[in-house]
Amino acid sequence: MDSIAPPLDDLRWQAVLGRDAAPACGDFLYAVTTQGVFCRPGCPARPPLRRNTRFFACIATAEAAGFRACKRCDPKGERAALHRDAVAAACALIEASETIPSLATLAARAGYARHHFLRMFREVTGVTPRSFAESVRGRRLQSALAGGARVADAVAEAGFGSESRVYGRPALGMTPGAARRGARGEVISIARAESVMGPLLVGATARGVCFIGFAEPFDALEGDLRRRFPHATLQEDPALAETVAAIAAHLREPAAALHLPLDIRGTAFQRRVWEALQAIPSGETRSYAGLAAQMGAPAATRAVARACAQNPLAPIIPCHRVVAKDGNLTGYRWGLAAKKRLLAGEGVDRVRSAEAVTPER
Template structure:
C-alpha cells in the first residue's frame, strides 16, 4: 500500500506531529494520521502506542484516510464524532442563539470542561476564541438588521449590544465601516466607483470617503450589478476623477512600477478575517505562502479551511494580496477573480523581483 500524503507543508506537518506526540485532544477532528506500517488511521489524541514519525501520513478527513487504504483504529474510533467536536458544536450553538453571549465560565459549565481547556479547544477547531466568535456573530446580526431597514438604535439592541458605546468601541466594533454604510443596504452612504481597463481586464474600483470598499475584476455589467446588490440603497456615483489616485496606484502596481499598495480600505471584516488579511499583506512581493503557512502565521495552525474562506471573501483584490496564497504542493487553487488572473499576477511579480 502506498500512503497518500494530504499535505506536503513542513510547518503544518511539524505542528501535526507535535500534536500527535502530545496526544492533543484539542486537535481532534482537525486532522487524522495514518501509520503506513499498520494500515491504521487514528485521531491525534489516540492512546495507542506512538508510531515512528517516518511512517506517519496526515489526512483532513476520515474519508480521505479510508480512500488511501487505511482502516479506522478500534481504540480511538476516528470515524465517530468526538467528545471535543460535540463540545465545540454545543458552544457554537449557544453563541449563535443567545441574545446575550454567555461568558467563558458559563460555556465551560455547559460543556463540563474547564474554561482554559474550552478556550484552547474552541480556538484550535474554529480559529478564533469563543469571545471573538460571539463578537463576529453579533456584528453579522447587526449588519443583517441594518440592511433590512432597522434604525441603528433598534438594530444594535436587537443584535445584542448593551449600549451604543459597545458598538463604537475599538475592542468590539467589527463593522469596518460606519454603521450608516449598512443601514438599509448603504442608505446615507456615498460610494464612488469607476470601471476601467487594466492588464487583467475590466476592473471596478469603489470607495467611500474613508477608503476602498471594492477592487474587482470581471465584466462591466457583472461588476456594477454586484456592487449595487451589495449596497442597494447607497448613493452610487460613477466618478472616475474622485478615484484617480487609487486607480493610478493600482495600475502602477499591475505594471510592476510599484511593489506595494498601502491604500486605506473601508471593508467589513471579522476579527479572524482581519488577522488573515494582515498576514497576507505581510507576504513579500514575488513570494507565495500556502494556506497552512498562513494559518501558522496567525497562530491558528489548524484553521487552514477558515483561512481559505477568509481569502475567498476578500473584497479588495491586490490591496489584500490573496493571490499570493497557493496550495501546499505549490499548485494554484481557486481565485475569486479567476485562476488565470492569479497565474498572471504571480508571474508578473516573480519576473519583477
C-alpha cells in the same frame, strides 16, 4: 545512468522524521512496536527508533495488527469529533444567550479548562469565543435594523449595552443609522482604467478603497460592486484617478509595494484571514491548510478558502499568494491567468495550473 528511487518505506521514514503531515509519498500511518500505538506522520511525539517502526496504509490494517490509536495525533479523528461537538454546543449557547457568556461559563459547560477550551474553540472556528459572540451581536443588529427597528431598540435587542459601543466599534462597517437605511446615503466614488489585466474598476469611500475589480468588462465589475453595496450611491470621481493609476501600476509590477488607505468590511474571521494574507511576503505562497494553521485554526481550512474568495481588495490583500497544497493554482475570482501573472511578477514561477479547478465563488 538514471538514479534509483528510494523504497517507499524509506520515504515514509523521512516523512516521520520531518513530521510531515502531508507527505509527498502519500497518506500512511506508522506504528511504534514498543508502545503499541499507531500515528500519523505529523505526530508531535518524539520519533521512534527505525527498528521499532512499522508502516500501514490505513487504520484498519494497523488495528488488525494489534495497534491502538495515538492519543496525541488522534489518527482516527475521535478527539477532533468530540471537540467539534463541544464547540458546536458552545456556539449554540452563544447564539441563544441575550448577553455574551463568559469564557469560564462556556469552558465549564463543555467540561474543559479555560485555556484548553479557548485553544480548541479557535482551532475549530478560527476565532475566539468573544469574536464569535461579537459577530452574533452584529448579525442581530443588522437584522433588526434591516427590519426597520429604531436604532436604540435594535442596539438593545442585539445585546449591546449602549449605542456608544456600536459607534465606538462599528459591527457593520458603517454607522447603525446607515445600516438601518440599507446603506442608503453612503457614497462610493468609482473610477475606471485599462490595465495589463484588462478593465480595472476601483471603488472608495471616505475611509479608503473598498473594492478593486479587474479582468472583466466594466459592466460586470460595476455589477459586482453594486451587489456588495446594494443601496449605496456610486459616482464617478476624477479625484480617484491617482489611486487607480497606482493600482494599475501594481498590477503591472506586483513585486512593488503598494500602500493605500483601505475601507475593509467583513466578519471577525474574514478580517483575520485578510490580515494573515497581508502578512505573506511578496514572492512567497502558502497553502490554504498552511494559512489556517498559521492563524492557529488548522480545522478551518475551508473557512479560510471562503474568506479568500470573498476578498474585495485583491491584489492589495494578496489572496493570489494562496495555492493548493501540491503547489497547483486553484480558483481565483479574477481568473487563473491573472493569478499566475501576479505570482510571476513576484518571482514565483513554479506553480502550475490545476487541470480541474473549482472557482472560489
